[in-house]
Amino acid sequence: xxxxxxxxxxxxxxxxxxxxxxxxxxxxxxxxxxxxxxxxxxxxxxxxxxxxxxxxxxxxxxxxxxxxxxxxxxxxxxxxxxxxxxxxxxxxxxxxxxxxxxxxxxxxxxxxxxxxxxxxxxxxxxxxxxxxxxxxxxxxxxxxxxxxxxxxxxxxxxxxxxxxxxxxxxxxxxxxxxxxxxxxxxxxxxxxxxxxxxxxxxxxxxxxxxxxxxxxxxxxxxxxxxxxxxxxxxxxxxxxxxxxxxxxxxxxxxxxxxxxxxxxxxxxxxxxxxxxxxxxxxxxxxxxxxxxxxxxxxxxxxxxxxxxxxxxxxxxxxxxxxxxxxxxxxxxxxxxxxxxxxxxxxxxxxxxxxxxxxxxxxxxxxxxxxxxxxxxxxxxxxxxxxxxxxxxxxxxxxxxxxxxxxxxxxxxxxxxxxxxxxxxxxxxxxxxxxxxxxxxxxxxxxxxxxxxxxxxxxxxxxxxxxxxxxxxxxxxxxxxxxxxxxxxxxxxxxxxxxx
Amino acid sequence: xxxxxxxxxxxxxxxxxxxxxxxxxxxxxxxxxxxxxxxxxxxxxxxxxxxxxxxxxxxxxxxxxxxxxxxxxxxxxxxxxxxxxxxxxxxxxxxxxxxxxxxxxxxxxxxxxxxxxxxxxxxxxxxxxxxxxxxxxxxxxxxxxxxxxxxxxxxxxxxxxxxxxxxxxxxxxxxxxxxxxxxxxxxxxxxxxxxxxxxxxxxxxxxxxxxxxxxxxxxxxxxxxxxxxxxxxxxxxxxxxxxxxxxxxxxxxxxxxxxxxxxxxxxxxxxxxxxxxxxxxxxxxxxxxxxxxxxxxxxxxxxxxxxxxxxxxxxxxxxxxxxxxxxxxxxxxxxxxxxxxxxxxxxxxxxxxxxxxxxxxxxxxxxxxxxxxxxxxxxxxxxxxxxxxxxxxxxxxxxxxxxxxxxxxxxxxxxxxxxxxxxxxxxxxxxxxxxx
Numbered sequence: 007x008x009x010x011x012x013x014x015x016x017x018x019x020x021x022x023x024x025x026x027x028x029x030x031x032x033x034x035x036x037x038x039x040x041x042x043x044x045x046x047x048x049x050x051x052x053x054x055x056x057x058x059x060x061x062x063x064x065x066x067x068x069x070x071x072x073x074x075x076x077x078x079x080x081x082x083x084x085x086x087x088x089x090x091x092x093x094x095x096x097x098x099x100x101x102x103x104x105x106x107x108x109x110x111x112x113x114x115x116x117x118x119x120x121x122x123x124x125x126x127x128x129x130x131x132x133x134x135x136x137x138x139x140x141x142x143x144x145x146x147x148x149x150x151x152x153x154x155x156x157x158x159x160x161x162x163x164x165x166x167x168x169x170x171x172x173x174x175x176x177x178x179x180x181x182x183x184x185x186x187x188x189x190x191x192x193x194x195x196x197x198x199x200x201x202x203x204x205x206x207x208x209x210x211x212x213x214x215x216x217x218x219x220x221x222x223x224x225x226x227x228x229x230x231x232x233x234x235x236x237x238x239x240x241x242x243x244x245x246x247x248x249x250x251x252x253x254x255x256x257x258x259x260x261x262x263x264x265x266x267x268x269x270x271x272x273x274x275x276x277x278x279x280x281x282x283x284x285x286x287x288x289x290x291x292x293x294x295x296x297x298x299x300x301x302x303x304x305x306x307x308x309x310x311x312x313x314x315x316x317x318x319x320x321x322x323x324x325x326x327x328x329x330x331x332x333x334x335x336x337x338x339x340x341x342x343x344x345x346x347x348x349x350x351x352x353x354x355x356x357x358x359x360x361x362x363x364x365x366x367x368x369x370x371x372x373x374x375x376x377x378x379x380x381x382x383x384x385x386x387x388x389x390x391x392x393x394x395x396x397x398x399x400x401x402x403x404x405x406x407x408x409x410x411x412x413x414x415x416x417x418x419x420x421x422x423x424x425x426x427x428x429x430x431x432x433x434x435x436x437x438x439x440x441x442x443x444x445x446x447x448x449x450x451x452x453x454x455x456x457x458x459x460x461x462x463x464x465x466x467x468x469x470x471x472x473x474x475x476x477x478x479x480x481x482x483x484x485x486x487x488x489x490x491x492x493x494x495x496x497x498x499x500x501x502x503x504x505x
Numbered sequence: 506x507x508x509x510x511x512x513x514x515x516x517x518x519x520x521x522x523x524x525x526x527x528x529x530x531x532x533x534x535x536x537x538x539x540x541x542x543x544x545x546x547x548x549x550x551x552x553x554x555x556x557x558x559x560x561x562x563x564x565x566x567x568x569x570x571x572x573x574x575x576x577x578x579x580x581x582x583x584x585x586x587x588x589x590x591x592x593x594x595x596x597x598x599x600x601x602x603x604x605x606x607x608x609x610x611x612x613x614x615x616x617x618x619x620x621x622x623x624x625x626x627x628x629x630x631x632x633x634x635x636x637x638x639x640x641x642x643x644x645x646x647x648x649x650x651x652x653x654x655x656x657x658x659x660x661x662x663x664x665x666x667x668x669x670x671x672x673x674x675x676x677x678x679x680x681x682x683x684x685x686x687x688x689x690x691x692x693x694x695x696x697x698x699x700x701x702x703x704x705x706x707x708x709x710x711x712x713x714x715x716x717x718x719x720x721x722x723x724x725x726x727x728x729x730x731x732x733x734x735x736x737x738x739x740x741x742x743x744x745x746x747x748x749x750x751x752x753x754x755x756x757x758x759x760x761x762x763x764x765x766x767x768x769x770x771x772x773x774x775x776x777x778x779x780x781x782x783x784x785x786x787x788x789x790x791x792x793x794x795x796x797x798x799x800x801x802x803x804x805x806x807x808x809x810x811x812x813x814x815x816x817x818x819x820x821x822x823x824x825x826x827x828x829x830x831x832x833x834x835x836x837x838x839x840x841x842x843x844x845x846x847x848x849x850x851x852x853x854x855x856x857x858x859x860x861x862x863x864x865x866x867x868x869x870x871x872x873x874x875x876x877x878x879x880x881x882x883x884x885x886x887x888x889x890x891x892x893x894x895x896x897x898x899x900x901x902x903x904x905x906x907x908x909x910x911x912x913x914x915x916x917x918x919x920x921x922x923x924x925x926x927x928x929x930x931x932x933x934x935x936x937x938x939x940x941x
Contacts (some may be wrong), residue, residue, distance in 0.1 A: 404858065419873035422840055432864040434883035437855035445868065459750065496718040 007087060014389075016280040016422050021360045021390065023301050023330075028267030031117040031237050035156065038095035040240075044068060050095045050157075054179045054213070057186060060500050067199035067209035074203045080366040081395045082335050082426060084308060086186045087273060088487035093241040097158040114160055117235065118153055150175055152232045153172065154245055157213035164228065171227050173257075174219040178246055181217035188219055192250055196279035196316045196343070202359035204275040204337075205312040208244045212277065220255035220286075229258050234276075236265035236307070242273035249279070251286035258289040264332070265297040269305045271334060276311045284319030284346065289327070297331035301390075303362030306334025313340035317375075325352040326369065339397065341370035343376035345404075351380040359392035359424070368398035368429075373409035373439065378402075382413040389420035402439040409439040416445065425480060443485070508848045524692070525660055528577060533629075535636030540646055545659035548651070563775050564831040564863045565802040567654070571745065577661070578608035578691035581841050585687030586612055592685035593712045595739045595932045598776035599924040601681040601710070603651050608686055608718070609663045609693030623674025623705070629665035629696050643698055647725040647751045648777045648808075655749050655777075658723040662696035665722075668709070672702040672729070679708035679735075679922075685716045690744065695722040703729040703755075708737075709921060715742035720857050724747040727822070730755040730782060735924050736762045738774075739900055739932060746772045756782025756811070763920055764791040766801045767936040776805035780814040780842075788817045790920075792913045792929075794915050794936045795828035795860075802831035809842045812872075818849040821916050824860035826939065835867040836879070846879055849879040854886065856905070901918055906937045 018024075038049045047068050050060040078088075097109055152175065159177030168175045174185060199209040202432050214231045236243045251257055256288065265272065274296060280288050290313075299306025309332075315324035326340040341349025353369040365388075371380035380493035388394035394417065402409040417426035427443050458468035513520065525546050533623040534542060554571060555562035581589075589607045589745065591895055603617035611628040618626060666682055684695070701707050713720065720742070728734050732755070739838040746769065754760060766772050770927030776789060793801045807816055822830035828879055867881040886908050894904035913933055920926040 081647065081674060194686065194715075261628050407858075417868075417870070419870065422843075422871070422873050424873075425869070425871045426867075427870065428868040428879070430864075432862075432881050434853060434862045434864075434884060436858045437885040439858065440884040441882060443864070443866070444867075454765075476647070 012470075020388075023361070025267060025297060027121060027295065028165070028297055029120065030266040031113050032133040033111055033113045033237070034099045035096050035238055036099050037088060037093045037238070037241070040093055041090040041093055042211070046094050050211055050213060050283060052099075053095065054182070058184055059190070060182055063194070064210050067206050070200050071203070071206040071210055074206060076203050078422050080337050080397070081393060082337060082364040082366050083273070084335055087271075087308070091240075092273065093238065094244070095213055096156040096238040096241040098155055098160065102378055114155055115253040117237070118233070121233070128300075131266040150228050150230050152177060152216045152230075152432040154232060154234045156236060156238050156241060156243065158244055159214045159216075167227070170398070172221045172224050173226050174217065175230055176217055178212070178215040178217045179250065184422070185217070185219070188250070189217070189248070192279070193249055194283055195230035196281060197277050197312050197316050202312060204310040205277050208246060208275045208277045208312070212244045212246035215247045215276070216249075217247075218249040218257060218259065220251045220257045222253040222255060224255050226257040231260040231262070234261070234263040236274065239268055240270065240272070242275065245276045247276070247278040249288055250281045251283065251288050251322075253283045254285045256287045259291070261290070261292045262295070264295050265307055267300070267305065271306060271308055273308050273310065278313040278340075279313070280315035280324055282315070282317050282319060282322035282324055285321050287323040287325075288315065289325045289338070290315070291327040292329070294328065294330045294332050294336070297362050298332050298361060301361050303334065306363075308337045309333035309338065312336040313338060314343065315341065315351070316343045317346050317351065319346045319349070321348040322346050323350045323352070325354075327354045328356070329412070330355065330357040330365060330367060334362075336365040336367050338367050339370055342370065342380065343372045343374065344380065345374045346349060347375040348377045349375055350378065353382045353384070355384045356387070357385070357394055358387045359389070359394045361390045363390075365393070366395040366397055368396045371401070371411055372399075373402040373406040373411070375406060377408045378406060379410040382411070382415070386415070386417040386426055387420065388417070388424040388426050391423045392403075393425040393427070395429060397429040399431040399433070400441055400443070401431075401433040402435055402441070404435050407436055407438045411441045413443040416447070474500065514553060515568055515571075517571040517592060518568070519715065521657065521661075521842045522550060522572065524689065527549045532663070533631070533634040535634065538633050538923070539639060542660050542697050545645075545656040546626040548656045549653055549660055551658070552653050553739065556880055559653075561652065561804060561833065564708035564829075564833075565774075565800065566682065567747070569604060570771060570800070571719070574783045575690050575692045577663070578693050578718075581607035581610055581612060581687055581904065585685075586615060586697075588687070589615060589685035590685070592714050593681060593683035594710050594926050596681050596737075596925070596929055598708050599679060599681070601679040601682045603683055604666055605683045606664065606695070608691055609684070609695045609720070611666070615915060621658070621676070623671035623920045624902040625669040627667040629698065630663060631669050632667045635664070637667065639700060640667060640698060643700060643725055643727055644696070646912055647727055648779045650751070650777050652749070652777070653684040654721065654747050654773070654775065655723055655751070657735040658694055658696060658721045658749065661694040661721070662723070663694045665695045667697070668699045669851065670701045670705040670707050673704045674702075674730065675706040676708070679710055682709070682711045684713045684715070684720070686714070686716050688716070692719045693721065695755055697724045699703070699724065700727045701729055701732045702736055704731045705729065706733045708735045708925075710737040710925065711736040711739070713738075713740045713742060715744055715746060716752060717744040718742075719745040720747070722746070723751050724748070726750065726752045727731065728752065728754045728758045730759055731757045733758070734760040735922055735925070736760070737929065738762070738764045738775075739929065740764070740772055741768045742772065743770050748772075748774050750774070750776040750778075752776065752778045754780050754785045754787060755777070757817070758787070759781065761788040761921070761928065762926070764793070764803070765932055767794040767932060769799060769801055771800050773804070778805065779810055780807045780816070781810050783811045783813045786812045786816070788819075790818070790916050791820045792933060793820070793822040793830055794913075795822065795830055795932060796825040796940065797828065799828045800831075801829075802815040802833075804831070804833040806835045806837065807847070808839065809845045812843040814842070815846040817847070817901070819916050819919070820851045822862060822915050823913065824853060824862060825856045827857070827859040829861045829863070831863045833865040833867070834879070835869060836877060838870045838872050838875055838877060843874045845872065845875040846878065847877045851881045852912075854909065855883065856886070902940075906940070909937060910934070
C-alpha cells in the first residue's frame with residue numbers, strides 16, 4: 007500500500023530544497039596548496055606540528071593509497087572524483103594561542119549560533135528544565151562540544167570540568183601532542199591505514215577530529231559532542247575520531263554536521279574508531295545533515311565514512327544510532343567487532359533520502375567472542391528520485407558460540423520514481439548461533455487502533471500514537487539533545503512500507 | 506573493488522577455451538547459432554570462470570573450485586545406455602513420459618516418443634543444427650543475462666530437450682527428463698528449451714544422477730498467458746553441477762518450481778525469473794540436504810516487470826559435518842510494477858559446528874505500492890523439542906530425524922502434485938536414514 011499523506015508531508019519538509027544550513031561564513035582562511043601529494047601530507051603534518059612518527063604514519067598511508075582503487079560495489083553513481091582538484095587542508099586564520107572563547111573569530115561564533123550549537127558554557131541549553139517522572143527538577147544536563155570548522159577544531163567546551171573527572175576530550179591534533187602514548191596505542195588499531203580506499207586517504211590527510219579517553223570506572227559526567235561544519239569551497243573534510251572507554255567506563259557521544267550549499271560536490275571522508283575494554287560502553291549518535299545537493303542533484307556532499315567499533319573487553323557494549331537526512335551520497339557502515347566474550351553491538355538507523363540523494367548504508371556485526379549479541383534496527387524512507395539501500399553483514403565465526411542476532415529492516419517508498427533496496431549478508435559458521443533477519447511490512451494493527459479509539463482518541467490521534475511507538479525504536483536511542491533535531495522525523499509513519 | 510584485468514587463465518579455463526576452439530566446427534550449429542556461440546564464448550574468454558570478486562558468485566568461487574575441466578563427452582556406448590535404463594529412480598513411482606539423456610546426449614531408443622496431441626518433442630542438437638524456428642526464436646532470448654555460467658553453456662551447448670506444448674493443451678502425464686552418466690567422467694553442456702503456449706498445462710521433472718562428471722545445464726522455460734507449469738528437479742552428483750533455470754512468465758500464469766539437492770557434492774542452481782505479464786503467481790521452493798564437504802548454492806533473481814503478480818520463495822537447508830550452503834535471492838520490482846506481492850524465506854538448520862550457512866536475501870524495489878518481505882534464519886535444532894521427543898522414548902538420532910523432517914516438511918508440503926510430493930519427501934527420508 008502507498009505511504010500515508012502525513013508521512014509524505016513530513017518527508018517533504020526535509021526535502022533537499024528545504025535545506026536550512028546552506029549559508030556561507032565569510033572568514034579568511036589558510037589553505038594547503040591545491041591537490042594531493044606527499045608534500046600535502048607533509049604540509050598538514052607540519053601545520054599541526056606533529057612528531058616524526060605521526061608523519062611517517064601518514065606517509066605510509068599515502069603510499070598505500072596510491073596503490074588502491076576506489077570501491078565501486080555500492081549502489082551509488084557519481085562522477086569521477088578528481089582528487090587533485092581539491093584542497094585537503096583549510097583553516098580559518100586565527101591568532102596562534104587562544105586564551106578564551108572570546109578570541110575565536112566572531113564570524114565563526116555567529117555561525118555556530120545560527121546552527122544552534124552552544125559554544126559558551128553558560129548558554130548550554132538555556133531554558134531547558136528537565137523533570138523526572140514525578141515532576142521534580144533534575145540537575146542541569148550539559149553537553150561538552152568540540153566544534154570543527156573545515157579542517158580544524160575551533161573550540162572545545164567544558165574541558166576543565168571533564169579533566170577533573172579524568173576524561174580526556176580534546177581535538178585530535180592536541181591529543182597527538184599531549185597524549186602521544188594513548189594515540190600511538192590506539193590510532194589505526196580498529197580501522198587500519200590499509201582498511202579501504204577512503205579510510206586510507208583519511209589516514210594520510212586527516213586534519214582534526216575528536217579524541218576521547220574515559221579512564222577505568224569513570225562514567226563521563228556529560229554528553230560529549232562534536233559539530234562538524236564544512237565552510238570553504240572546494241575542500242574536503244577528513245576528520246578522525248578516536249574514542250576509548252577503559253574498563254567499566256561509559257560515554258555517550260553525539261555528532262552533527264552541516265555544510266553550505268554549493269554547486270560542486272565536496273568530499274567528506276571521515277574515520278571513527280571506538281574501543282571498549284571490559285564492561286565499558288560507548289553510545290555513539292549521529293545526526294547527519296550535510297548539504298544534499300539541489301533538486302536536480304547538483305552539488306552536495308559525498309559522505310564516504312568508515313566507522314567501526316571494537317568491543318575488546320568482556321561484556322562491553324557499543325551502540326550506534328544514526329539519523330541520516332543529508333549528503334548527496336552516503337556510503338557508510340558503522341560496524342561492531344564483538345571480540346570480547348559477552349559483548350553487545352547495536353545499530354539503530356533512520357535514513358531518509360529525497361531529491362536525487364543516494365544512500366548506501368548499513369552495518370556489520372562481526373561475532374568473534376562467545377555469547378555475543380547484536381541487534382539491528384534500520385528504517386529507510388525514500389522519496390523523490392532517490393535511492394536508499396540497506397547493506398548489512400552479520401557473521402558468526404566458528405568459535406563465537408551462542409552468538410545471537412536480530413535484524414529488522416523496513417523501507418518505505420514515497421512516489422514511484424525512487425528505489426528502496428535491502429542487501430543483507432548473513433553468515434553462520436557454527437551451529438549454536440541463532441540469526442534472525444526480517445524485513446517486514448509494517449501495518450498498524452486494527453486492535454491497537456480500536457483500543458485507542460474506544461478510549462476516546464480520534465482515528466488520526468490513534469494512528470500517530472501507534473506510529474510514534476514504532477519509529478521510537480530508533481529515536482529513543484538518541485540522547486535528549488538530539489531529540490529536537492529528530493522531532494520532525496518522529497511523526498513519520500512507516501505505514502505502507504515494503505520489506 | 507574493481508574486477509582486475511587478468512591475462513593468466515587457470516588450467517580449467519585454458520581447457521575450456523581450447524575445447525571450444527577445437528570442437529567449434531563440430532558443435533551442432535546453424536549459422537545463426539554459430540554467431541550466438543561465438544559471442545557467448547567471447548564473453549567467457551574475456552571474463553573467465555566466475556570467482557569471488559563477482560558478487561553473484563561471492564560464496565561459490567568456481568575458479569577456485571574447478572581445478573580442471575574434463576574433456577567433452579563422446580557419444581554414449583551400449584553399456585552406458587543399458588545402465589541408463591534404471592536411471593531416474595527418485596521419480597520412478599510416477600507414471601510419466603521419460604526422455605533419457607546419457608552424458609548430456611539424447612537417447613531416443615530409451616525415450617518415450619509416442620505421439621500426443623499438442624506436444625512436440627525433439628533433441629536440442631538436431632534443432633541447433635537444423636536452425637529450428639522455435640530455437641531461433643527463444644534460445645538466449647528468454648531472459649538475457651550477462652552471467653558467465655550461462656555464456657559458457659551457450660558457447661558449448663550440445664544436446665538437451667526441445668519441448669513445445671501447443672495452446673490449450675493439457676498434458677495429463679508429466680514429462681520426466683532423465684539425465685544419467687556413463688562410467689567415464691566428462692564435461693556435459695546441456696541446453697533445453699520448453700515452450701508452453703497460452704492456456705496449456707505441463708508438469709515437467711528433471712533428475713540428475715551424476716558421477717564425477719562436470720555438468721553445465723541450462724533450461725529456458727517460456728510460459729504463455731494463462732498457462733500452468735510445475736517443474737521439479739532432483740540432483741545427485743559426485744562431481745560438479747552448474748544449472749541455470751531461465752524463466753519468462755506471461756500474464757495470469759501459474760507456475761511452481763521445486764529443487765531437491767541431496768548427496769550433491771558441488772551444486773550451483775541459479776534461476777533467472779521474469780514476470781512479464783500481469784496477474785501471474787509463481788512459487789520457487791527447494792530443500793538442500795548436505796553432509797561431509799558438500800557445497801550447494803541456490804541463487805536467484807526474480808524480476809517483477811509487470812504489476813499485480815505474486816511470488817513466494819521458500820528454501821531450507823539442513824547442514825551436517827563440514828558442508829556449506831549458500832542462498833542468494835534477489836527480488837527486483839521494476840518501476841510501475843505496482844501491487845506486487847512477494848515473500849522470500851530462507852532457513853538454515855546447522856547440525857554441526859563445522860557447517861557454514863550463507864544467506865543473502867535481497868530486495869530491489871522501484872514501485873511504491875507493493876508488499877515485499879523477506880526473512881532469513883540460521884540456527885541449530887531446538888534442544889527443548891529434542892528433549893521432549895527423547896523423554897517419550899525416542900532415541901537421539903530418531904528425534905533429530907523427526908525434527909529435520911518437520912523442518913523440511915513445511916516446504917515439501919507446498920507441492921500440490923501428490924506423486925511428486927511423496928517422491929521428493931521419500932528422497933529426503935532416504936537421506937535421513939543414511940545419516941550416520
